[in-house]
Amino acid sequence: MALIELRDVNVDFKQKKHVIHAVRNVSLKIERGDIYGIIGYSGAGKSTLARVINRLQKPTSGKVSVNHQEITHLSGKKLRDERKNIGIVFQQFNLMQTKTIAQNVAYPLIFKPNDQKRKEVDRLLKLVGLEDKRSVYPKQLSGGQMQRVAIARALANHPQILISDEATSALDPKTTQSILKLLKKLNQTLNLTIVLITHEMDAIKSICNKVAVMDDGKVVENDSLLNVFTHPKTNLSRSFVDESIHLKSSFQKVADWPALKDKNILELRYVGDKTSKPIIIDLYQKYQIASSILFGNIEFIQNVPVGHLVIELPADQASLSKIKDYLSHRGISFNQIDLDQEAV
Amino acid sequence: MQWYEQYFPNASHMTSQFVQATQETLFMTFITAVIAGILGIIIGVLLVVTGPGGIASNRAFYDILDKIVNLFRSIPFIILLAVIAPFTRLIVGTSIGTTASIVPLIIGTIPFYSRQVQDSLLGVDPGMVEAAQAMGSTKIGIVFRVYLKEGLPTLIRQSVVTLISLISLTAMVGTVGGGGLGNLAIMVGYNRFENDVTIISLILILIIVFAIQLIGDLLARWAEP
Numbered sequence: 239m240a241l242i243e244l245r246d247v248n249v250d251f252k253q254k255k256h257v258i259h260a261v262r263n264v265s266l267k268i269e270r271g272d273i274y275g276i277i278g279y280s281g282a283g284k285s286t287l288a289r290v291i292n293r294l295q296k297p298t299s300g301k302v303s304v305n306h307q308e309i310t311h312l313s314g315k316k317l318r319d320e321r322k323n324i325g326i327v328f329q330q331f332n333l334m335q336t337k338t339i340a341q342n343v344a345y346p347l348i349f350k351p352n353d354q355k356r357k358e359v360d361r362l363l364k365l366v367g368l369e370d371k372r373s374v375y376p377k378q379l380s381g382g383q384m385q386r387v388a389i390a391r392a393l394a395n396h397p398q399i400l401i402s403d404e405a406t407s408a409l410d411p412k413t414t415q416s417i418l419k420l421l422k423k424l425n426q427t428l429n430l431t432i433v434l435i436t437h438e439m440d441a442i443k444s445i446c447n448k449v450a451v452m453d454d455g456k457v458v459e460n461d462s463l464l465n466v467f468t469h470p471k472t473n474l475s476r477s478f479v480d481e482s483i484h485l486k487s488s489f490q491k492v493a494d495w496p497a498l499k500d501k502n503i504l505e506l507r508y509v510g511d512k513t514s515k516p517i518i519i520d521l522y523q524k525y526q527i528a529s530s531i532l533f534g535n536i537e538f539i540q541n542v543p544v545g546h547l548v549i550e551l552p553a554d555q556a557s558l559s560k561i562k563d564y565l566s567h568r569g570i571s572f573n574q575i576d577l578d579q580e581a582v
Numbered sequence: 583m584q585w586y587e588q589y590f591p592n593a594s595h596m597t598s599q600f601v602q603a604t605q606e607t608l609f610m611t612f613i614t615a616v617i618a619g620i621l622g623i624i625i626g627v628l629l630v631v632t633g634p635g636g637i638a639s640n641r642a643f644y645d646i647l648d649k650i651v652n653l654f655r656s657i658p659f660i661i662l663l664a665v666i667a668p669f670t671r672l673i674v675g676t677s678i679g680t681t682a683s684i685v686p687l688i689i690g691t692i693p694f695y696s697r698q699v700q701d702s703l704l705g706v707d708p709g710m711v712e713a714a715q716a717m718g719s720t721k722i723g724i725v726f727r728v729y730l731k732e733g734l735p736t737l738i739r740q741s742v743v744t745l746i747s748l749i750s751l752t753a754m755v756g757t758v759g760g761g762g763l764g765n766l767a768i769m770v771g772y773n774r775f776e777n778d779v780t781i782i783s784l785i786l787i788l789i790i791v792f793a794i795q796l797i798g799d800l801l802a803r804w805a806e807p
Contacts, residue, residue, distance in 0.1 A: 292716055294712060294715060294716055318719070318720065319718065321716055321717070321718040322717065322718040324716075325716070326713075326716045328709060328712075328713065330709050332710050332713040333710075333713075334710055334728065334731070334732055335707075335710075335732060336731055336732055336734065336735070336805065336806070336807050337807075338807075345714070345717060345719075345727070346717040346718065346719075348727075375807040376807075377807060388713075391713075392716075392717075394717075395717065395718065
């Protein structure tokens with residue numbers, strides 16, 4: 239059984255005149271050791287969904303179980319104990335401003351004896367690489383450092399699960415990568431299950447093994463990262479993937495180029511060892527079709543190479559159908575692009 | 583000291599009365615501050631935790647408490663003095679004198695201070711509260727370790743404001759038999775046209791206010807990271 243299981247979860251917020259359905263009929267299974275990404279634009283309901291997992295938010299209906307235990311209706315001490323098993327880090331870090339770094343990390347350890355507390359704080363700060371910041375205040379740290387402190391604090395209760403709620407969204411790209419690397423390390427060394435909430439495909443792409451795509455409170459797609467990346471089933475997933483490989487922006491750049499008017503443009507997506515075979519040369523040798531590359535990109539998703547190639551071809555239909563046959567035969571998925579539309 | 587006797591002919595012969603009046607003012611202020619302070623913090627905390635989005639949100643309780651606080655805040659202090667006189671007599675046995683004046687002072691200060699406490703605590707970033715909840719903190723733990731700890735610098739500054747307005751109130755109760763520097767300034771200084779007594783009373787009150795302001799600033803700076 240999965241470590242975290244959500245069944246038909248709904249969360250409604252009652253406003254004065256109307257009801258907002260923040261989460262609609264979401265069912266998800268997150269296995270132990272997963273780094274499970276939940277991606278969506280703001281307002282998609284992903285943060286609310288994350289809060290359902292640690293029961294900061296009670297679902298309106300549906301069931302939530304963590305570690306074989308149903309937590310939907312827990313309250314009081316049982317709920318607090320359950321929350322200790324689930325750490326969470328936030329976009330705004332939420333560190334206590336009047337406490338030093340060591341005191342912040344020690345916050346959950348209030349009932350431990352002092353020497354044990356000190357040892358734990360030392361261990362946690364070492365884990366996130368901030369041993370030398372014990373006695374400074376959060377204000378004196380950079381965003382990335384504050385997030386590391388927040389991670390150390392979230393781990394103080396020895397949780398099995400860590401929820402990262404847009405934890406890297408306020409950070410610059412380089413710091414984002416270093417935080418993601420830290421999360422990956424914690425996932426591997428502590429067997430920590432991580433739920434990564436974000437609106438950035440780049441973050442998901444770097445460390446997640448599974449991903450759920452959310453839109454308007456619903457999970458519209460959930461699968462392994464590789465499948466979503468290579469065969470996105472919904473337009474929303476596709477646009478997240480395209481954004482992360484900068485496909486869209488490159489279309490926008492070439493859209494007004496007169497030389498491309500009335501040409502056929504194909505977008506090819508290919509996975510694994512297919513990336514190493516020379517497609518362009520093949521096309522020329524077999525069919526004498528000269529194509530030129532407009533855009534190319536290779537990503538490594540879970541150590542599997544995933545290629546994207548956009549090529550321009552002669553306009554005649556005969557050669558186009560030949561090429562399509564060839565690509566289907568090679569197992570490469572393709573997509574004919576209408577630049578005028580893509581550039582919008 | 584010749585100039586003192588020259589410019590303050592009446593006040594210069596009333597040193598012991600000034601000492602006593604100052605003591606009375608400080609006594610009223612101190613006792614009221616302690617009692618109204620504790621009750622005000624309790625009510626302020628209750629307003630925050632039971633209020634909308636609070637950690638123990640309770641609409642009915644909050645609405646009632648909120649209305650009561652508003653009601654008492656709306657009563658002009660000088661009328662409050664008169665209205666609660668029977669109640670004062672019930673508690674301290676008399677409705678005149680320094681000790682008796684502490685009752686209306688407390689009742690007049692609590693609603694004002696509760697709001698100050700509420701404002702200070704509402705200034706605490708809700709994210710910190712959420713983080714504490716997520717770490718499994720109890721409600722009591724969140725009140726003491728997050729709200730009161732993180733809100734402390736603001737709370738101290740707001741308390742100074744309350745203390746200073748409390749000193750104004752002690753001056754007011756002075757006029758209806760409460761004693762203290764207010765009593766001296768009005769009953770002796772104003773009514774007997776001994777203006778120098780009023781001036782000296784005022785100077786003493788200002789010294790107390792400045793001292794409170796200074797200590798408050800130091801405390802607030804100490805509480806800030």
